[in-house]
Amino acid sequence: MSHDIRVVLVDDDPLVRAGLGMILGGAPDIRVVGEAGDGVEALTTIGVEQPDVVLMDLRMPRRDGLEATRLVVAGQGASGRLTPTRVIVLTTFDTDDMVVSALRAGASGFLLKDTPPERIVDAIRSVAAGEPTLSPTVTAQLIASVTSGGSDRSTAARAQLASLTDRERDVAVAIGQGKSNAEIATELYLGVPTVKTYVSRLLTKLGADNRVQIALVVHDAGQS
Template sequence: MTESISVVVVDDDALVRAGLGLILGGAPEVRVVGDAGDGDDGVALVRRERPDVVLMDIRMPRVDGIEATRQIVALEGGTSRVIVLTTFDTDDMVVQALRAGAAGFLLKDTPPDRLVAAVRAAAAGEPTLSPSVTAQLIERVSGSGRAAADDAGRRAARRRLGTLTDREREVAVVLARGLSNAEIAAELYLGVPTVKTHVSRILDKLGAANRVQAAIAVHDAGGASS
């Protein structure tokens, strides 16, 4: 029997919350354990329920999705993965949310089957961004608020990358292209469980909340040549 995936939905639009609840409720292994209408209530709900995945709107009253994401990622012992919801994939607030620790993003018009697939992927620690989107976001995030070529930033990124073993660095470079664990395993001729172990250690050593942040660190360090 497949282990269930618990989900919390945070959106200020009641119709969106209801719609997402219906879609996710149709997947036998997904349980919507609660919903909230703003970020403040969403953080409180996540703190109480400790869901596997949080679907988080960005623009909300009181506490927006960016700050709520930051607080959820910072929860002591928290393992909830946040997927931000947006209307436009070029939204600069998506970039801010990813920097705050969101694991990925979905457009609000994402087809139901892809929405469920994204929730499954997030729960499994897999990326919820395509390689092409990952590359675009890394470029934007690296250039947002500081220059990617900044010497101090590059040296710091290289120091973090230097804590990795040779194999972990090899995995990190491939991870930075947005590949899933299965794709990394195929490219490097490793088992998927081995890749999962490496990815977990990479995130821990780089101090990254998610794969996007790890990819940014690799990018800032200049890849495997550091």
């Protein structure tokens, strides 16, 4: 991006917001432009600041982060339409079911609250650049809850993967494993631009909004 990455922090704990602010304050290309303590306040703040990325807690009073994520991704603000904004949800392992729901609502990824500072910064940069990523460690924790949604969804996901070419399926599975475009290129002996082309095809064929949703299809099909 040619400008600073504008970030809004949403968490009901002021200490968490302060800690994130300190972490991001050390990144020369990231600027915290607003904070909110719940989902209702978040929609107002996001509408005013129009950030590139929102770090969104899930468990908050008045309106939780799940509902706020749905509205932000859909561009529905407190007083009208928002410019659709990318959302990274913040979570702990005991909220797996809410994380899966948030990803299905269109969140671009998620971070654990104990994620090392440098990885938080890297994740924000990746999401702002349009390349959401899944942490392989957290992905492993989510597989059980993602694939437990019933046989109908699993059957539909397997049918979607069956409609892909072998190479498209290879790329999709690698995305489901949390690999970056560069890692996929190395593993499959492809150029990064070629991988990006495959990702674009997958988004279209699978009816996905981002690569996180591609990963969810892979997980539902039991291919991760």
